[in-house]
């Protein structure tokens with residue numbers, strides 16, 4: 198009998214084909230809906246390998262329901278959806294997909310920054326709804342990106358890739374990170390700043406830090422109050438890094454000017470979420486890494502990780 202791989206989303210055949218010789222591949226077949234928790238709990242009972250995406254909660258209960266499991270291959274760079282402590286206790290390997298999504302996620306982050314600064318979402322929606330009745334001198338006026346100051350919180354690979362893009366817009370780049378990036382400071386002129394200074398001086402604040410107990414709620418009412426009234430806040434890392442209630446209040450009361458959000462605390466975000474009622478919020482459905490090439494590369498890394506574990510090799514992107 199072949200070992201069983203359970204995949205929590207429908208994937209293109211070309212992506213899973215390399216697994217078929219050695220594994221029985223079982224897959225959730227709906228494109229539009231996530232696998233229900235009850236189904237997942239049943240499926241993992243027989244699974245030797247589990248392929249997950251960013252919204253699948255791989256908690257202790259799920260791991261307990263999966264007695265044969267050898268690997269959880271998470272198709273994302275972030276792995277905050279996985280209880281890594283519980284996985285480690287059981288010697289279950291956990292892998293992620295870093296590197297291949299850096300440039301694509303940086304593109305999206307910068308696109309979201311531009312779209313929010315220049316109110317593209319609002320403007321397009323009005324046009325489509327027949328509300329473009331005349332050219333107005335102050336209509337849809339936004340914030341200039343060129344020459345502005347960008348503050349990046351979390352200067353990992355994606356942060357650096359965003360910062361490099363900002364150079365093309367003649368932006369001053371401040372960053373805040375656990376460790377200094379001395380080489381990038383010298384090579385590109387990026388400036389390290391303490392968090393409060395970054396918040397006070399940046400015209401655009403982007404969070405790109407991983408979601409951990411230390412970064413949960415990192416941006417709250419105090420931090421939003423430190424930002425400029427004209428500031429644009431961008432989040433393309435994880436929703437939980439921001440206190441969404443505080444963000445809603447700050448956007449509604451004019452504490453900051455606008456926000457671009459690719460991520461939310463609960464995903465998919467409910468359509469009646471207060472943040473979605475605000476015109477100064479540009480919202481996207483967590484599409485940072487969504488280019489054809491990148492998603493296929495992420496799938497390829499997951500396939501490789503599963504093959505590595507079952508063929509006795511150390512997987513390249515092991516996090517546990």
Ligand code: DGY
Pocket residue numbers: 251272273274275276298434485486487
């Ligand atoms: C990641 O890789 O962590 C993204 O958020 C999912 O595309």
